[in-house]
Amino acid sequence: MRRLRDIGEFGLIERIERQIQRSREKQIEERRAGRSAPGVRLGIGDDAALLRLRAGEELAVSTDALVEDVHFRWQTQSAVTVGRRAVAVALSDLAAMGARPLGCTLALAAPPELPLRRVDDLIRGIVAEAERHRCPLVGGNVARASETSLTLTVLGGVAAGRALRRHSLRAGDRLYVTGVLGAGALALARCERGATRLRHLPVPRLAAGRALAAMGERCACIDVSDGLLADLGHLLEGSELGAELEYDRFPRPRGFESACRRLGCDPARLCLAGGEDYELLFTLPPRVRLPGGSAGRARRLAVAVTEIGRITARPGLRGLPELPRAGGWRHF
Amino acid sequence: MRRLRDIGEFGLIERIERQIQRSREKQIEERRAGRSAPGVRLGIGDDAALLRLRAGEELAVSTDALVEDVHFRWQTQSAVTVGRRAVAVALSDLAAMGARPLGCTLALAAPPELPLRRVDDLIRGIVAEAERHRCPLVGGNVARASETSLTLTVLGGVAAGRALRRHSLRAGDRLYVTGVLGAGALALARCERGATRLRHLPVPRLAAGRALAAMGERCACIDVSDGLLADLGHLLEGSELGAELEYDRFPRPRGFESACRRLGCDPARLCLAGGEDYELLFTLPPRVRLPGGSAGRARRLAVAVTEIGRITARPGLRGLPELPRAGGWRHF
Numbered sequence: 001m002r003r004l005r006d007i008g009e010f011g012l013i014e015r016i017e018r019q020i021q022r023s024r025e026k027q028i029e030e031r032r033a034g035r036s037a038p039g040v041r042l043g044i045g046d047d048a049a050l051l052r053l054r055a056g057e058e059l060a061v062s063t064d065a066l067v068e069d070v071h072f073r074w075q076t077q078s079a080v081t082v083g084r085r086a087v088a089v090a091l092s093d094l095a096a097m098g099a100r101p102l103g104c105t106l107a108l109a110a111p112p113e114l115p116l117r118r119v120d121d122l123i124r125g126i127v128a129e130a131e132r133h134r135c136p137l138v139g140g141n142v143a144r145a146s147e148t149s150l151t152l153t154v155l156g157g158v159a160a161g162r163a164l165r166r167h168s169l170r171a172g173d174r175l176y177v178t179g180v181l182g183a184g185a186l187a188l189a190r191c192e193r194g195a196t197r198l199r200h201l202p203v204p205r206l207a208a209g210r211a212l213a214a215m216g217e218r219c220a221c222i223d224v225s226d227g228l229l230a231d232l233g234h235l236l237e238g239s240e241l242g243a244e245l246e247y248d249r250f251p252r253p254r255g256f257e258s259a260c261r262r263l264g265c266d267p268a269r270l271c272l273a274g275g276e277d278y279e280l281l282f283t284l285p286p287r288v289r290l291p292g293g294s295a296g297r298a299r300r301l302a303v304a305v306t307e308i309g310r311i312t313a314r315p316g317l318r319g320l321p322e323l324p325r326a327g328g329w330r331h332f
Numbered sequence: 333m334r335r336l337r338d339i340g341e342f343g344l345i346e347r348i349e350r351q352i353q354r355s356r357e358k359q360i361e362e363r364r365a366g367r368s369a370p371g372v373r374l375g376i377g378d379d380a381a382l383l384r385l386r387a388g389e390e391l392a393v394s395t396d397a398l399v400e401d402v403h404f405r406w407q408t409q410s411a412v413t414v415g416r417r418a419v420a421v422a423l424s425d426l427a428a429m430g431a432r433p434l435g436c437t438l439a440l441a442a443p444p445e446l447p448l449r450r451v452d453d454l455i456r457g458i459v460a461e462a463e464r465h466r467c468p469l470v471g472g473n474v475a476r477a478s479e480t481s482l483t484l485t486v487l488g489g490v491a492a493g494r495a496l497r498r499h500s501l502r503a504g505d506r507l508y509v510t511g512v513l514g515a516g517a518l519a520l521a522r523c524e525r526g527a528t529r530l531r532h533l534p535v536p537r538l539a540a541g542r543a544l545a546a547m548g549e550r551c552a553c554i555d556v557s558d559g560l561l562a563d564l565g566h567l568l569e570g571s572e573l574g575a576e577l578e579y580d581r582f583p584r585p586r587g588f589e590s591a592c593r594r595l596g597c598d599p600a601r602l603c604l605a606g607g608e609d610y611e612l613l614f615t616l617p618p619r620v621r622l623p624g625g626s627a628g629r630a631r632r633l634a635v636a637v638t639e640i641g642r643i644t645a646r647p648g649l650r651g652l653p654e655l656p657r658a659g660g661w662r663h664f
Binding site: 009332 | 336337339340341344373374377378379380381382383384385390391392393394395396397399402403425426428429431434435437438439441442444470471472473474475476477478479481483485486487488490492495497498553554555662663664
């Protein structure tokens, strides 16, 4: 079996460039067909990449890392999924700011004995997911390390003053969430019980974020990465406000309760504290209606949206079932 | 002794924010004194940071990583130096594009048993060097890993069309280098022979890069990170051009030859292939003169500049001493 050490640093960079070249050729075709607006002036191969913002845009930037045996295990995920996941999770932060993706850089660290097939699959996953969201890989770094890690920095453009900040909320604002809650945690629970490999892939809600930013209304927004409870806590942080929730209205995947029962999981825990949702949690003033009925919303935001409660002047959270205590993830 | 695990992920983020806060207070004072032009609209604490380019600027972005026992060893460098070095080396890529720094993100991975003192020193080094070059730390990620690594993504602005690309050179162009060659490799050799800890810190030639970009002349530029020979090779790559060099004119640190002799190193090897210089290697058309005499140059570019040869239509390098063969650094 061939391994990373057999191709070396420059062989690895070449392989990455080849994958990008393939994806670039597709993009050029798309551009000719008028389907793509290129912001990349210079990609891989110089001291830095060059990107162009549109007039009146600000730059949004976020960095996210996946580390082997901390964020993923080779035993439970294919390398393609790991690569796609790294990009999707990073892009979710741009979605939560209402930014459109411009490009990304990758710092890939890996041990020399990593099988070459895994390397190729990783890169294929990264480039495919980046291309899917029109966020081309424009640069990065490769280095030896004792475990594999992928650090993605995503760059986006957002109209000046229109970015969706976390803390722009007031009492009375309605609370919404995109998609469903608990699907990621359920997939992880299935996978931990050895029933299946992890195939669930978060979808960064880029169209929804951009549509919200374009409304120009007061809108506090965050992506749900640590579970709804934790991230709602982040939204409220420092505000002295609280929230009244309607737990019965929380959107859950079809067949969620029975799937949880079969696995011996508490559905409320997975839904509220499971993490891995990467949906957008956001607020809007009560007078603001999302356009159209639920079908219209879905068209504009490219995803279903559910109203799940409202912000209150009284601090604390109300309207939720009790959860048995459990420790969250500890990095250190 | 307290360790990283004693403060946890959020304790670590808090510590980073505190250091940035201190540096931000200084910046606010500087801004009041008219000494700083802030491009940061939103720093750490939301889903992404927001930065502002000036009108007519493009974004330059580069990612660089330092990995424990690959790029640095705790035994031979203080944690402050490691932190400063990570930022300086990353900024050198912006210098080589002629970009002005806007801000940076840090992905810090570390084992839970890392001593807290080392953590604090690392962060202090990163924030201090970032501040020194007006490139504030605006976001990032922290994660557990089995060795420490620092991944820096640096963001800069450069007037559209003015960035210094590697490949814009022609036969007859003069070849220049900033500062001296071999100082970094000499310090490393000293350190490897156990004579001293590594205190040498590369200086990103940001002012020189910006001054070159502002000239608006045809200028190919690269930063010398792998040694002059290797990086000159990168400049010439794909051009079918060569270079005629005047080795006697190569700028070396004072007392370089005797220091090399004492350490038993070949001075030509350290000067040509030692790496770690982080000086700018660039070309200009023969009719273009850098302004003033050498003192004038030093003022405009904030560093001495030496003409070391010229680009030739004939491929290959001439005018250099023979080097004994030796393997470069292998990542994998």
